[in-house]
């Protein structure tokens with residue numbers, strides 16, 4: 001199962017990086033740091049769509065059968081850099097594709113607006129955003145070994161399980177529905 005994690009976080013070594021690496025190694029998924037994708041600011045210039053970095057990023061998303069979108073909450077939404085990255089995509093890469101959402105947040109009940117923002121944007125691509133979603137606060141992390149405390153680990157496991165279920169379903173059903 002080809003699940004791609006898109007890490008919309010900024011600083012290397014932050015919590016968003018930590019959870020991205022944790023999920024990738026725990027479940028054998030690939031991940032893409034948006035900084036490594038090296039996309040420019042979208043200006044709308046026609047040449048931008050042909051840039052090798054843009055084409056490569058679109059191909060990676062296209063090839064994935066499921067996506068985990070991870071972002072820190074920045075002022076009530078996903079990071080601006082992640083939105084810029086997503087704006088290079090179209091529904092050709094994401095329509096009907098199962099997408100799981102995870103936000104890192106500063107605590108004090110933050111994070112839900114980031115999830116809602118990502119859900120709205122994914123709806124704009126006609127993606128199939130799964131019901132389970134997670135906010136991870138600073139105290140969810142075990143910084144000694146770069147993992148999560150048990151309660152959060154269970155939440156992640158349940159969300160990944162659900163994503164795998166929908167991904168398996170769409171791998172089996174969507175080609176048939178399109179052919180019918």
Ligand SMILES: Cc1cc2nc3c(=O)[nH]c(=O)nc-3n(C[C@H](O)[C@H](O)[C@H](O)COP(=O)(O)O)c2cc1C
Nearest residue numbers: 009014015016072073074075076104105106110111
């Ligand atoms: C510019 C900026 C805006 C932020 N806005 C929010 C916010 O609206 N709600 C929230 O819960 N946390 C907010 N935070 C805290 C981050 O979401 C939190 O620290 C997160 O873990 C950062 O991810 P990182 O550890 O990968 O850098 C903000 C942090 C920054 C730098």
